[in-house]
Amino acid sequence: MAGEIEIKEIYENGMKILEDLTNNAHELQEQMLEEILRRNAGTEYLSRFFPSGQADKLNFKTNVPIVTYEDTKPYIDRIANGETSSILFADPIIQFIRSSGTSGGQQKLIPITAESFEKGKYHLFLVDIVTKKCFSGPDEGKSLSLYFSKPEIETPSGIVASPYLTFYSKTDIFQSNLAKFCTSPIETILCLDNKQSMFCQLLTGLLQRDEVVQLSSIFASVLARATKFLEDYWRELCCNIRTGYLSDWIIDPGCKNAMSLILTGPNPELADLIQQICEDKSWEGVIKKLWPKIKYISSICTGSMSQYISLLEFYGGGIPLVSPSYVSSEACFGINLQPLSKPFDVSYTFLPNTAYFEFLPVNKDGGGKAQETRTMDKPVDLANVKLGQYYEVVVTTLAGLYRYRVGDVLKVTGFYNKSPQFQFVERQNVVLSIDTEKTTEEDLSKAITNAKLILEPFGIMLTAYSSYSDTSSIPGRYVLFWELKMKGSNDLPKLDAKIMEECCCIVEESFGFTYKALRKGGAISALELRVVKHGSFDELMDFYISKGASITQYKPPCCLKSEDAIKILNSAMVGKFFSPKTMFLSALSEG
Structure with a gap:
């Protein structure tokens, strides 16, 4: 795990790091692929594609097929059932990340190693730096960050599988920083009952309303759900604040203990103020009214999440909507270097140090419709994508994904230094x-x-x-x-x-x-x-x-x-x- 000194250096030198990464995108991508092949060429999966033992870029692109999750699944299932992870990748597996399954139609188990976790965490730090640089005084307050956990499952081999945030919320780095920057106590985030968790997180956010400078979630769908919850429960939240007593139906021990340290007594003045705001006939701008110091709303609003933009703009009352990054269970891809972009104009600058990326050209017909990728179209490297062209992204990681079709169609909208910028277009084949x-x-x-x-x-x-x-x-x-x-x-x-x-x-x-x-x-x-x-x-x-x-x-x-x-x-x-x-x-x- 990265030490405090390394984290401090990332924050202090974040913009310089970004300049170095984007100026050296091609070289870093070449190094990334070389490192992946050096470590993993001897695995059962990859070795069959290098019969001569020559695991270089040319043989990789010539012999290793472009695959989907179904092609990789038999190896992942074998690891889940007890075989060593070295059949697929060299480094030890620390757990599986479980995808949601709502966009691609199936849940997936994606292996994660200590190093792939470090790269993801590094990516998050850089996102945080870029976003905060656009807003004055973001460190002077806290974030009302709506995070939720799911039960962990164990595979037959004993390897834990959970959504990424459930995994991340249990790490030392997350928990040590949570109290400094977020209103939600860790116990409310780890609560497995979403209703109790939502109620307590909103309650703590309202109790600390004068400290909240940002509202955030990973996806906009969570914020849409939270506003609906607030509409349904604001009277009960006000009652809790007015009396100083937590609702009886909150029975989760962690939530009860955490709230006892925050909901310490009656606060009728605050309850009256919140009630006055929520009783207004129109809830336009209600987020700004409830949290007057808020500077921005941070949540991915691109792709399928774009349907929530008008809703969040209505409730936000002019608060900027920031789509900070492009990530998936498989890898971290890019950062929005212009956080103040309108949601429909957001482009993500790919970072070359998280995985090795290739891009399958996607044809568009006269009506602008993405068609199936033609088999004669060969994938191109990050450095060779063309402005205005559409591509499906293919990823190779240190953690066992090789020429893996993520299923996302992107459009090249520009370049930052030597790293391309992409706009998310759609899921392929949806x-x-x-x-x-x-x-x-x-x-x-x-x-x-x-x-x-x-x-x-x-x-x-x-x-x-x-x-x-x-x-x-x-x-x-x-x-x-x-x-x-x-x-x-x-x-x-x-x-x-x-x-x-x-x-x-x-x-x-x-x-x-x-x-x-x-x-x-x-x-x-x-x-x-x-x-x-x-x-x-x-x-x-x-x-x-x-x-x-x-x-x-x-x-x-x-x-x-x-x-x-x-x-x-x-x-x-x-x-x-x-x-x-x-x-x-x-x-x-x-x-």
Whole structure:
């Protein structure tokens, strides 16, 4: 583990370190691959690709195949069942990181070593430095950081598996810094009951409202969940503050002990102030009102999280939204070097010292749709990506992932020194499809962004959405689920059929040429929009959490594959609308 001196040096020299990393991106990537091959060429997995024993870059790119998790899974399963991790990588495994499974459709076990953890921690320090540099006096207060834990599981071999944050929250470095920088006591974060944990973390944040300078979570979905929780429980939170007594249903011993040191007596003045704020008819800007010294909201708002941007902007009342970094269970990729960028404009500068990166060119058709990567397209190195081109990222790590397709499609938007900057576009192969058309996550996001503009003049907010391809009848159709609310309250808006049908039309007209041609020809039926009641997407999140996903890592599925998930939203439906049967496809000739 890095010592205090090393950590101090990172903070003191952070910007210089970033300059060195980005100026020497190519050289550092070459060194990274050389080191990975030097250590791991003799493993059972890699040695079969180097029959001559020559484990160099040329043979690596010629012989080692590009793979998915399914290709690596047999080796990971063998390690989980008791075989030594040296069949896959040389360094000892310290545990498995368990992915959420909500974006890619399955939970994965990703090995982690002491060194790969150090690289991830180093990445976090640099993110912190860049973000704080943009805001004056960030060290003068604390962060209301909403973190949650999941139960650890043990594989048959005794190796622990948990989400990354559960693992990280139990480390000495996290716990030693927590009290200095965060309002939440460690006991509330380690509490395995999400409801008790959320209540106590919000309560401590309100009790320390004058110290809070930032609100943060890993993903924006957690902050959306927290605002809904606050709407439901603010009266009870005020009662706790007013009386000085913790609610009886908080029974977790750790939470009770931690709160006894914070909730030390009645504070009616604070309770009255919070009540006055929360009783306001409109909650626009409520975050700024509750925490008046807050400078920014830090949470990943790109990709599937972009659907929460308007919600957080509404509750934030102008507080900057910062998407600090691009990370996954497999590796740390890049940092947002311009934290004040608008969420839809965020690009991440890749750091060359965390893993070895390759990029598979992804073709775009005339409508801007990502297509399957052509087999004749060879991957390129970090130094050779082209401005404006789309790529699927492939990663090789010290911890047993070799030429591993992460599944994310990125676009090169620029360069910082010699390191490229990427904008997250979509998950590869997360598509809606009825016939020969493929409507991607990016297509759907853009179409819904266009359509929801119709609702804004009426004070209606789209707070969450998902979709699926309904092939239960012929021809099939796209189905959208929307959760709507009025800006001034949680009341369900009055649904005007003409307005909702117009939304359906705009969505369809925003899709690509192939969809519109098939729609006009009758191969695809009219798009259906199902409006669900307030809180329905919280129920969807709870469903995935019950299946093993972590609330901290939860990514809302833009395209539902689970029949059970579809049933949850269908059971909450309060209205459904279709594109008019006579829908004209005016943009067909423009496609």
